[in-house]
Amino acid sequence: MLSIKQKDDIRKKAKEFPGHRSVSLPALYIAQSGKGYIDRKDIEEIAGILSISYAELYGIASFYNLIHRKPIGKFHIQVCTNISCSLLGAEHLLTRLEKKLGIREGGATADGIFSLESVECLGSCDKAPVMMINEKFHEALTEKKLSRILASLKEKAE
Amino acid sequence: MEELKILLKNIHKDESKKLETYISGGGYEALQKALSKKPDDIVETVKKSGLRGRGGAGFPAAVKWNFIPRDCSQPVYLIANADEGEPGTFKDHILMEKDPHLLIEGMLIAGYAVHSFQGFIYIRGEFAEIAQILEQAIAEARQAGYLGKNILKSGFNFDINVYRGAGSYVCGEETALIESLEGKRGQPRLKPPYPAASGLYGSPTVVNNVETLACLPFIVREGPERFASIGIPGNTGTKLFCISGEVNKPGCYEFPLGVPLLNLVYDVAGGIRGDRKLKAVIPGGLSTPVLSAREADVLMDFDSLAAAGTMLGSAGVIVLSENASIPEIALRTARFYANESCGQCTPCREGTGKLRLLLERIFLGSGEADDIRRIMKICTSLKGISLCPLGDAAFLPIFNFVEKFHGEFEALIR
Ligand SMILES: Cc1cc2nc3c(=O)[nH]c(=O)nc-3n(C[C@H](O)[C@H](O)[C@H](O)COP(=O)(O)O)c2cc1C
Ligand code: FES
Numbered sequence: 357m358l359s360i361k362q363k364d365d366i367r368k369k370a371k372e373f374p375g376h377r378s379v380s381l382p383a384l385y386i387a388q389s390g391k392g393y394i395d396r397k398d399i400e401e402i403a404g405i406l407s408i409s410y411a412e413l414y415g416i417a418s419f420y421n422l423i424h425r426k427p428i429g430k431f432h433i434q435v436c437t438n439i440s441c442s443l444l445g446a447e448h449l450l451t452r453l454e455k456k457l458g459i460r461e462g463g464a465t466a467d468g469i470f471s472l473e474s475v476e477c478l479g480s481c482d483k484a485p486v487m488m489i490n491e492k493f494h495e496a497l498t499e500k501k502l503s504r505i506l507a508s509l510k511e512k513a514e
Numbered sequence: 515m516e517e518l519k520i521l522l523k524n525i526h527k528d529e530s531k532k533l534e535t536y537i538s539g540g541g542y543e544a545l546q547k548a549l550s551k552k553p554d555d556i557v558e559t560v561k562k563s564g565l566r567g568r569g570g571a572g573f574p575a576a577v578k579w580n581f582i583p584r585d586c587s588q589p590v591y592l593i594a595n596a597d598e599g600e601p602g603t604f605k606d607h608i609l610m611e612k613d614p615h616l617l618i619e620g621m622l623i624a625g626y627a628v629h630s631f632q633g634f635i636y637i638r639g640e641f642a643e644i645a646q647i648l649e650q651a652i653a654e655a656r657q658a659g660y661l662g663k664n665i666l667k668s669g670f671n672f673d674i675n676v677y678r679g680a681g682s683y684v685c686g687e688e689t690a691l692i693e694s695l696e697g698k699r700g701q702p703r704l705k706p707p708y709p710a711a712s713g714l715y716g717s718p719t720v721v722n723n724v725e726t727l728a729c730l731p732f733i734v735r736e737g738p739e740r741f742a743s744i745g746i747p748g749n750t751g752t753k754l755f756c757i758s759g760e761v762n763k764p765g766c767y768e769f770p771l772g773v774p775l776l777n778l779v780y781d782v783a784g785g786i787r788g789d790r791k792l793k794a795v796i797p798g799g800l801s802t803p804v805l806s807a808r809e810a811d812v813l814m815d816f817d818s819l820a821a822a823g824t825m826l827g828s829a830g831v832i833v834l835s836e837n838a839s840i841p842e843i844a845l846r847t848a849r850f851y852a853n854e855s856c857g858q859c860t861p862c863r864e865g866t867g868k869l870r871l872l873l874e875r876i877f878l879g880s881g882e883a884d885d886i887r888r889i890m891k892i893c894t895s896l897k898g899i900s901l902c903p904l905g906d907a908a909f910l911p912i913f914n915f916v917e918k919f920h921g922e923f924e925a926l927i928r
Contacts, residue, residue: 380697421681
C-alpha cells in the first residue's frame with residue numbers, strides 16, 4: 357500500500373512532464389522506495405492515479421530489471437558478470453559471495469538482510485570487477501575488499 | 515603518446531562538477547556566442563565541423579538536426595541519450611559524473627539550433643548517483659540564468675528534465691528510449707517514421723548521445739575549422755576511448771579519431787597484464803565484431819574500422835589475452851543479448867535464445883558436431899531482419915567469434 361506522501365510525490369512528479377503517462381517509471385521507483393519492492397496493491401493504486409489499467413502497468417513494471425516484484429534484501433548486491441568484469445575474476449567473487457552469505461545467485465538470506473544477483477555491464481569496466489549495493493558502486497574489487505565491505509554492512513544491519 | 519584533452523579537460527580539476535569551476539575554464543562562453551547567432555548558423559557550424567554521432571552509428575549530427583521540420587506547430591524535443599548500456603563502455607558515465615555542465619551547455623546549444631525549448635536526459639537506472647549530480651548541476655545552471663526563461667536575455671527558453679531508466683539495455687535504442695520516456699515498456703518502434711518526424715509524444719525529436727552533445731561547446735567556441743583539423747578526413751574531432759579487459763592501465767582516454775588501436779593497447783593502456791600475448795580485441799563495445807591479434811593493426815575511426823569488417827560503435831575497447839576463452843566470451847555475449855532482447859520480434863527473440871542454448875551446450879561439453887554450422891546459419895540467415903539493430907548486435911559478433919576462432923569451439927565439441 358502506498359503512503360499518503362508517496363501518492364502526493366507521484367502526483368507532484370506527474371506535473372513535470374508534458375505527457376502525464378511519463379510518470380509511470382518515476383511512480384514505480386517512488387512506490388518501491390519504502391519496502392524495496394512493489395506488490396499487487398501498489399500497482400493497483402498507481403494505475404488508479406495514472407488512469408491506466410492494472411495489466412498495462414504490470415507489463416511496464418515487469419519489463420524493467422530495477423523494478424522488483426518480490427522482496428529483496430536490505431542490502432541488494434548486484435555483481436557484474438559481463439566480459440570485462442569476468443576477465444578480471446567476477447565469477448570468482450560471485451562464488452565467494454554465495455559462500456559467505458550462504459545463498460545462491462538470485463536468492464536472499466533468511467533474515468532479509470542480503471540478496472544477491474548477477475547483472476550485466478554496469479558501465480564502469482575500467483574499474484572491474486564491479487558490483488553495486490543498493491545504489492552505490494563498489495569498484496576494483498578484491499577478496500579482501502569484499503570481506504571488508506560485507507563486515508561493515510553486517511555491522512550496519514545490527 | 516600524449517592525450518588531446520578537449521572533452522576531458524576539466525575532469526581532473528578539484529570540484530570539477532561545480533558551475534564556477536566550469537565557468538573558470540571558459541564554460542558557457544560558447545552558449546553566449548551561439549545565442550548571438552541564428553539557429554541555422556549553428557547547424558551550419560556543426561555541419562562544417564564534420565561532427566559524427568558518438569552513440570554508435572556515426573551519423574552526421576547536422577544532417578540529423580536538419581530532418582527536424584522548420585516552423586512546425588508542435589514542440590521540438592531534445593533528448594540526451596545517457597543510457598550507456600553497451601558492455602565495455604563507460605565514457606558518458608565519466609563525463610556526466612565529473613563535468614555535468616559540459617553536457618548541459620551542449621544541450622543548450624543543440625536545443626537552440628533545433629528550436630527546442632525542452633530537453634531530457636535519459637539516464638540508465640543504475641546511475642542514480644550521477645542523476646543526482648546532474649539534477650544539482652541543472653539547479654545551479656537555472657539559478658545562474660543559463661537555463662529557464664529568456665536565457666542570458668536572448669529570448670531563448672530552454673529547460674532540462676532528468677529521467678531515470680530502470681535497467682534495460684534496449685532502452686538505449688532511440689525509439690525504445692522514447693517509449694520508455696513516455697512511461698511505457700521499452701520496445702523499439704518500427705521506423706519510419708523516424709524520431710525527427712514523430713518522436714516523443716508524437717513531436718519532432720532529436721536524440722543524441724551524451725558525448726556528441728559534449729563536443730558542441732568546443733566546436734562553437736573554437737570554430738568548426740579547428741574541430742575539423744583534428745582527426746582524419748571524414749572522421750573529425752577527438753573521441754573518448756574506453757579501454758578495459760586484460761590491460762595494465764584500463765581507463766577512458768581521449769585521442770583524435772584515427773589513433774592506431776595497437777598504440778592504445780600497448781602505449782596508452784600499458785600493454786597486457788602479466789606480459790601475456792594479445793589474442794583479440796573487441797574494438798567498439800560488445801556488439802562490434804572481434805578483431806584477432808593479426809587484424810588489430812587498424813586505425814580507430816568510423817571508416818577504417820568499417821573497412822576492417824567491424825565498427826567503432828561506442829569505442830569500448832575490450833582487450834583479450836591468450837588466456838581468454840573465446841567460447842566462454844561468445845556464450846556471455848549470447849546470454850547478454852538473449853536477456854536484453856525485448857521479445858517483440860521473432861528473429862531477435864528466437865535467434866538470441868537459440869544461440870544461447872547452442873553455445874551453452876558447447877561450453878558444457880555436450881555440443882554436437884553440427885552445432886558450429888547451426889550457429890553460423892542462425893547468424894547469417896537472421897542478419898538484418900529484426901525490428902531494431904539489437905538482433906544484429908548479437909548475430910554479427912557471435913558469427914565473428916566462431917568464424918575467427920573456430921578451433922576453440924571445435925576443441926570443446928570433440
Ligand atoms: C540496442 C541498442 C542500444 C543502444 N544503446 C545506446 C546507448 O546506450 N547510448 C547511446 O547513445 N546510443 C545507443 N544506441 C544508439 C541510439 O539508437 C542512437 O542512434 C544514438 O543515441 C544517436 O546518437 P548520436 O547520433 O549522437 O550518435 C543504441 C542502439 C541500439 C540498437
Ligand atoms: S563489464 Fe562489468 S562494469 Fe562493464
